[in-house]
Amino acid sequence: MPGFDDPAFYGDRWADVYDEHHAQMDPAPAVEFLAGLAGGVRVLELAIGTGRVALPLAGRGIAVEGIDASEAMVERLRAKPGGELIPVVIGDMAQVPARGPFSLVYLIFNTLFGLLSQARQAECFRNVARVLGPGGVFVIECFVPDLTRFDRDQRVQARAVTEDSAILEVSRHDAAQQRIITQMITFDGHGTRLRPVALRYSWPSELDLMAQQASLRLRERHGGWDRRPFDSSSAGHVSVYQRD
Ligand SMILES: C[S@@+](CC[C@H](N)C(=O)[O-])C[C@H]1O[C@@H](n2cnc3c(N)ncnc32)[C@H](O)[C@@H]1O
DSSP states (O other), X not given: OOOTTSTTXXXXXXXXXXXXXXTTOOXXXXXHHHHTTOXXXXXXXXXXXXXXXXXXXXXXXXXXXXXXXXXXXXXXXXXXXXXXXXXXXXXXXXXXXXXXXXXXXXXXXXXGGGSOSXXXXXXXXXXXXHHEEEEEEEEEEEEOOOGXXXXXXXXXXXXXXXXXXXXXXXXXXXXXXXXXXXXXXXXXXXXXXXXXXXXXXXXXXXXXXXXXXTTOEEEEEESSTTOOBOOTTOSEEEEEXXXX
16 A cells, blocks of 8 residues: 555645645745746746646746656646646656756745655755756755644644534654654544645755755745745745755
């Protein structure tokens, strides 16, 4: 049975509800930021998913391509207006199965952490560096780990409760592995449904070291897509690494 080590696992288990579940997320600030770095050449989104950000970016005339492990997610992208026009390779983002050069590669919404070991994340940095053209940039958006969210390495949240349904989010934290495994559990008239997520978090300094080992240098770090300063109160970061 496929599990967290299967790159397609997350997408295949979330594709039918992904867009509905993330409908409140406005892609505009990310699109604005990324468009400013595109440089008029080819751009690659790792883990393109249903095209939440790639489609509006392509709508600005930017030549976006994608990689994703999940056919089910990419089917959703292809069903949207303009989705068929975006070339997508089905494969593992750690291996970056694409031929460069790209002026911009981006991997957003914490998805680098979907690679469940330091070795897999470092492999991703190395392969991104391989497909970037000179001066090209790699942009990542990640949360800053906040271990105070957990009580004895556990967390339970009531996401929604109505007359005849409840959605709970149940997580376990493994400090040794830097891993968080979450199930979003829906109970309603149709029964019980599980939506699993596994993440291996990295600290910003750890990411910078992976980049450095891939010959990428940190050019900018912001506390969000609006370029607010990154500081000790930042819950996340948008980091731009450059290939010189
Ligand atoms: C949280 S979604 C993000 C989708 C899109 N980037 C966005 O911002 O909406 C994570 C995506 O990563 C893909 N994914 C997870 N692990 C992957 C891997 N190892 N290689 C390629 N894609 C992967 C999933 O299929 C899914 O489409």
